[in-house]
Amino acid sequence: MKIGLDIMGGDYAPKAIVLGAIAAHQSLNAGEHLVLIGDTEQIKPILIEEGFNPDHFEYVHTDEVIGMGEHPTKAIVQKPKSSISVGFNLLKEGKIDSFASAGNSGAMLVGAVFSVKTIPGIIRPCLCTILPKIKGGTGLLLDVGANADCKPDILLQFGALGSLYAENLLQIDNPKVALMNIGEEDEKGNMLSMATFPLMKDTNLFNFVGNVEGRDLFNDKADVIVCDGFTGNVMLKLAESFYVMTVKKGMKDEFFDRFNYEQYGGSPVLGVNAPVVIGHGISSPLAVKNMVLQSREMITTGLVDKIKTAFK
Amino acid sequence: MKIGLDIMGGDYAPKAIVLGAIAAHQSLNAGEHLVLIGDTEQIKPILIEEGFNPDHFEYVHTDEVIGMGEHPTKAIVQKPKSSISVGFNLLKEGKIDSFASAGNSGAMLVGAVFSVKTIPGIIRPCLCTILPKIKGGTGLLLDVGANADCKPDILLQFGALGSLYAENLLQIDNPKVALMNIGEEDEKGNMLSMATFPLMKDTNLFNFVGNVEGRDLFNDKADVIVCDGFTGNVMLKLAESFYVMTVKKGMKDEFFDRFNYEQYGGSPVLGVNAPVVIGHGISSPLAVKNMVLQSREMITTGLVDKIKTAFK
Known part of the structure; x- marks a missing residue:
């Protein structure tokens, strides 16, 4: 190798x-x-x-x-x-x-x-980021910037890519895949998320658990969170800025320590x-x-x- | 009154x-x-x-x-x-x-x-949130959920609405208005932000200072940050979840204290x-x-x- x-x-x-x-x-x-x-x-x-x-x-x-x-x-x-x-x-x-x-x-x-x-069959490769979870372990957010504009079938594939990564690299059995959205209810969202939801609900490519919101990034509602690359990039940079603030302020905490990107290596390109x-x-x-x-x-x-x- | x-x-x-x-x-x-x-x-x-x-x-x-x-x-x-x-x-x-x-x-x-x-002339009213700034004072993020899907002319108007609120309610002289984006360079973004940037650059409705990124929400690059309601809602909920985490963890800090929504009242509906x-x-x-x-x-x-x- x-x-x-x-x-x-x-x-x-x-x-x-x-x-x-x-x-x-x-x-x-x-x-x-x-x-x-x-x-x-x-x-x-x-x-x-x-x-x-x-x-x-x-x-x-x-x-x-x-x-x-x-x-x-x-x-x-x-x-x-x-x-x-x-x-x-x-x-x-x-x-x-x-x-x-x-x-x-x-x-x-x-x-x-x-x-x-x-890879044949994949519409657009994507970039993932690995996230620490409050209760321990890690999860995935994707896409975080490879595709600023996405379509529903692209997001559906991101769910499958993230699920395979989580299963194989993060050792999560039957990973919970969710769609980042502005409300938990099935019918919430912008045009993209509303059109993506039914595709994910009907898929047998992964274990879809529904919508999550911005506040759910680090909790256990989902192992894999799917969004377009614009939203993912903005979220990732916002989360990083919080981590940087806690470090600058000398706040010591096991969870915030796990935010340190150094622990996770880099962002895998999937697809x-x-x-x-x-x-x-x-x-x-x-x-x-x-x-x-x-x-x-x-x-x-x-x-x-x-x-x-x-x-x- | x-x-x-x-x-x-x-x-x-x-x-x-x-x-x-x-x-x-x-x-x-x-x-x-x-x-x-x-x-x-x-x-x-x-x-x-x-x-x-x-x-x-x-x-x-x-x-x-x-x-x-x-x-x-x-x-x-x-x-x-x-x-x-x-x-x-x-x-x-x-x-x-x-x-x-x-x-x-x-x-x-x-x-x-x-x-x-x-208000006649306004395409879509919007919802603002008031943000604490690291160096003191407050700023605005809009839209945070009234309009999940936006068009460039709508975002342009949000800039004007936010600027007027910041000038009159937050007492900021000639507020710096920025576009939330995935890079600082002029040509970065998704289709929406790329189409909005030139409109904002050419406008005399407000003082446009360019693109900002997720990490700039709380710094002094901009007083008013404009985005579509999907992105704004996701960012707001993510930021709130961080504040809640610092509170739960008993972290005491002047800046994080100012995150407390209680200090700002509510979210104004503008337009x-x-x-x-x-x-x-x-x-x-x-x-x-x-x-x-x-x-x-x-x-x-x-x-x-x-x-x-x-x-x-």
Whole structure:
């Protein structure tokens, strides 16, 4: 198994990423290899400084970088030698089994769809975020920004994708899937949620439990919460800002601690033909380590094949 | 001046409402009268218990109530003798100058539009919420649920309505108005926000400062944040759930304390021909008191006339 990691992506790259790779290495089993993609000239000094044997990793040298602020589609096209472009080429050619980066999220999404392509039957791939639950454990919110505008059949598929991820990666049996809405009653909502509700109610793709509201993000009403990428992105950033406030204010609490994105690795891209994980721009070594382990789990659980089978 | 208050609406009605009316009375000036609308048989014992002179208030007896769970339109039509229906009739006839209730929000919205009607030139009235800002002071988020689906010209008008409220009621000079979006860059967004951005950029109705994101709800980037009612409702409920968590966890903090909805009264309905305030279902006496004082400010500042002039 080869886990691809972009060393150049993220606000603290390459150092935080290399340190994360070193930390992840201790948790990998025999036969599980990390492939570092990026400027090897920049990687080596960090490994030496850490006294880490460079032979533990494999390397693919790249000498271009897609910046955090660059236009995703343009950058992917214009920088074929960038770590993100090279990473996706390796993924497409099967030379790595998963690809993770804390770099330009848009470029990661575009790269995933351009290179490994959308799984047949899936209308739009999506981006998930993993949420801590007040009573313990985790849940999923999707989409959180890959698709700002959605249609009912797209949201229905997100429910199926989220349910498969929750079952296989979060070890939740028969995950409860809900639709984010502005009221609990069946007939509530905007045009999108009102049109989506009956599709979800009738589906046998997942265990639909009805509508939830903004206040239900962290409680146990649902394991998987589905919404369009605009709503999900706004919610995610609002929730993060609260976490940041509690940290700034020095509030210590077990639940708020679990908000720390570092614990969950990154955001999986679901619906493409290979495991892809997008890390937070500010990813720390711990976040990178968890992103690597999350990539491994996506490979070992065979999530992509399970999604393919479900959408056959 | 006559400030109308529905005594029967809210989870703790009529007691919490009557206690709130008593508390508000101390802050009212000569000539400012509270008109209590509801079952006088239920009001009187509370006043006696509190040793409060009943002559301080005016009364309009009603013997029907619209329940919190009732269908708004049906209830307004089928219960013309309910406190909400009677309140709106008084408002329409000019017998009260404002109307506030912590009862069925949907019925309050429907009642406002049916009775005092939408101000000419305004496409859709909306519901605002007042937000605490981290650095002090307050801001506005609108719409928070009156219009689940919006169009760009509707959002543009929300910007103008919010700006007028912020200027007149929150005493903010030349309020900064922003569009809730999934990125700060001009071209970001879903179809709605992308189509709204250029309208706001070109408007002279208010001081547009660009896009903001979910994380900017409580900072100083904007005084007035505009979004569709679906997004606003989801954000508001998510933010409330955080506040409730900090309270449950016994976290004490000046900023989180200011989250307490009780301090702000209720949610003003903007765009109708008279001041209307909708209180939180769980309104306490303090919340009711502030809802009364907020109603008074909406009257004394002549907000409705200022909105009428702006949309002439």
